[in-house]
Amino acid sequence: MERDSPARPAQQHEHNLALIMRLVARTGAVSRAKLAHDSGLTKSTVTQLTGELVGGGLLREIGTGPARGPGRPANLLVLDSLGPVGIGLQVGVDHVAGYLTDLTGKIRDRALRRADDLRGDPLRVIKAAEPVLRRLINAANSTDNVVAGVAVGLPGRVRDATVVRSTVLGWSETNLPWLLGDRLDALGAGSIPVTVHNSHHLAAHAEQWFTGDNAEILVYVGGEPVLGAGILAGGQVRGGARGAAGELAHVRVSFGDLPCACGGVGCLDTVAGQQALSRASGVDMPSRSRLVGGDGPLPALLESGERRAVAAARRAAEGLGEVLGGLVPALDPDVIVLGGHFATLGAPFLERVRGELAQQCPELGADMRIRPSRLPPDVVARAAATTVTQHLIEDPAVRLAE
Amino acid sequence: MERDSPARPAQQHEHNLALIMRLVARTGAVSRAKLAHDSGLTKSTVTQLTGELVGGGLLREIGTGPARGPGRPANLLVLDSLGPVGIGLQVGVDHVAGYLTDLTGKIRDRALRRADDLRGDPLRVIKAAEPVLRRLINAANSTDNVVAGVAVGLPGRVRDATVVRSTVLGWSETNLPWLLGDRLDALGAGSIPVTVHNSHHLAAHAEQWFTGDNAEILVYVGGEPVLGAGILAGGQVRGGARGAAGELAHVRVSFGDLPCACGGVGCLDTVAGQQALSRASGVDMPSRSRLVGGDGPLPALLESGERRAVAAARRAAEGLGEVLGGLVPALDPDVIVLGGHFATLGAPFLERVRGELAQQCPELGADMRIRPSRLPPDVVARAAATTVTQHLIEDPAVRLAE
DNA sequence: TTAGATAGTCTAGTAGACGAACTAATCAGG
C-alpha cells in the first residue's frame, strides 16, 4: 500500500487479494482451507476473495484433489493458465528474443529474430521485434489468453520505466513504450501497456524468480552484450538515481593496461568483457552474441587447458574479483551470481574469482556464496515477461477492476 | 504493513494513525482540517484518529493559531513534547555519548562520559554508560517524559538488532540489549526496550533525518573510530547478510603499500583512516577520538598548506576516490556524504575526491553530489535516540495499546 | 447584525473482515 495515502476498506481488500494470489503462486494447487490457514484470514473471507479472483480470471478451480484421510476433499485452486499473459522482449545488438509466459510462470511460446546490427535508429529494433511480437500475440490469441502487457529488457539506462539511454544501442532519450505501443496498435493487438527495463537488472530478478534464491541481497554480474550488474536488495532491484546502477564495465582494474572504447584505460570490460576475453585468448572474435552464436570456443579451450585461454580467463577472474572485492564489503551480499559468458567458463574460473575476492576481503570473501547462473542466455526475455505476470500477482485489484 | 499478514480493519487503522503522525512530524503545528486535506481522509476520521493520538500522549493541542482570513481559527496539533522520549547512546573506544530527544526531534539533554579505553570486556562500556543513562533518565523523569526505548550505536556488526561482533571493541556475540536492560532495571528505570545499531549506519540515517536530504540512494562514508560506510536505499539502511555492509576500511587501494592491522597491505584505512592520516602528516597521533579530542591539528595544517599534511590528505582523497569509484557505478547514488574526520578536511579535500571519482567513472563521477557532513561528531547518539522516536511515529499503534 | 468562510463534531450509512452455525463430501467401523 502506498505509504502516504489513506487506508480504506478498499485498500484492505486489495492487500488481501494480493496476499491470496501470492500464496497460490507460492504453494501451487491449494484449497481454500489451507489458504485461510496460511494467510491468517478466515474461511469466509477466503471464499469471498477467491470468488472474486476466479471471477476475474486470475484463479481457477481444478476440481477436488486426491482425498487423503477422512473429510470432504478439497477443491483445489491454481493460478489461471487461461488468464492474462505477459510478453517479454530481450533486445540485443544482433537479436530480439521474446517469451510468452502465463500467470503460472509457464513458458507458452518463444521466438527469436536474428539481425546483423540493430544499433542506431530505434526503428530497427521495432522492425525486428515485429515478427516476434506477431508470433507471440498469435500464440496468446490461439488460446484466448489476453496479453496484459509487454516488457522489454535492453542494455541501457532506464528511468521511470520509459526514458532510455543506451551506449550499446546508440540510443538516447528514446521513448520505447511509445514507439512499441504504436506498433502493437498496428498489429491489431489493441492498446497494451509497455514497460522498459535494464537487462542486467532483469537478469538479477531472474535469479530470484527462477531459482528460488531468496537472498536479502543478491549481486548478479553478467556480461552480454556489455559487462554489467544488477543488485537486488529487499527483493527489489535498486536502479539508482539515474538508472545507472550496476554499470561495472568501466570500473578501473589495478593491473588493467588496455585502452577502452570509453576513452579510459584498464576498465574491467577490457579484462573481463566478452570481447576482451575472446581477443586475449586468441579466439576469432565472435561479434555475435552468445544467444545467437552459442557459447563459442572458449569453454572448450579452457577445458583442454589451452594456455592463452587459461591465462585470459585467469586475468578476467582476477579483474572481476578485484571489482567485487570493492563491492562485497560495501553491500555484504548473501550471494553473488555470475551470468552471461562468465557462467560458461567453468568451476576453475569461479574458484579464481573467489580466491581473488578472499584476498581482497578475507573475512567476507572467503565463504561468500558465488555461483554460476544456470539460466539460458535468453532469460532476460523470460524475466521481462515475468515482470508482467508478477505485477498481476502483486496487484490483482487493478485487473479485477478491468 | 507486513506483506504476508492479513489486512483487517485494525491494520487499516494503524496505517492511518501512522499517516497522521508522519504528516504532523513533517508539517509541524497543523489543523485537523489540513491533516484531512493532506492525508486524503475525511475530517471526521481525522477527528477520531487525532483524538486517540492526543489521548495516548503522542499529539497535543496547542490552542488556536493566529487567525488569518475569515472562518473559525484552527486548533493546532503538534507532536507531544511531553510524550515518550528516546535515549540514544554512542559507544566509542574512549567515550560514551548520550542524547535524549523527544517526539518533536528536540534535543532535551546530552551527556558525555570520557574514558581511557573501553575495549575488551563489554561491562566497561556498561559501566561508562551508567552515569550517562542516569542523567538522561533523570532529565526525562524531571519533565515526566516516559522513556520509550534506548538505542545504542557502536562500531561493529549488528544482526537482528542484538548480536554483535566488533573488532574495534574486541567483542563478539555480545547481547548488549540484555546486559544494558539489566543495568536499566537496576537504575530503577523499569524495563526499557534496548536496540543496537552500527554507528555508520546510524550516521547515514542522520544525514537523511537531520538535513532533510531525501535521496533515494545515499552513501555515507565516515571515519571514526574506523573508516566505514552506511548505504541508504529506499529510506532504509541495508545492513547486509551478516550486518557487515559498509565495512570499507579494508578494501585494497591500488597505490597502498602500508601494512594494515588486519594483516593485509594497502587497505583504505592505511591511506584514509584517521590514524593513518595523522601519522602520514606528521601529527602526533591522537589516540583520542574527534569527539573527545576535538578536530586535531590537521585541518589547520591543511589550511596553512603544510606540505606533509597536504600530501597525506591528497593521498587519502585519492584512496577514497578510488574506492568510491568502484562503488558509484554499482549503486548510482544521489549523493555521497563524507563525515567523521573527512568532514573537517575542507573543500580542497572534497574536490580531490571528486576529481579522482571523475577519473574513475567520468560519466557518473563528474557531476556526482559529494558533500561534507555538517553534523556534530556525537550525531550517532542523536540518531540512535531518533530511531526510538521515529519508531513511535512510524508505528504509533503499539504505544496506544500500552 | 448578518452573510460568508473555515474548523470541527455528530450521526447514519457502507465496505469488508470475523465468527458461528450450517451444508457438503469423504472415511472408518459396525
Place this chain on the structure above:
DNA sequence: CCTGATTAGTTCGTCTACTAGACTATCTAA
C-alpha cells in the same frame, strides 16, 4: 448400508473503521 468423525466450504449476522453530509462553532467583513 448406515452412522459418527473429520475436513471443506458457504451463509448470515456482527463488528470495526472510514465516508458523507448535516450540524455546530468561531472568526472576518460589510
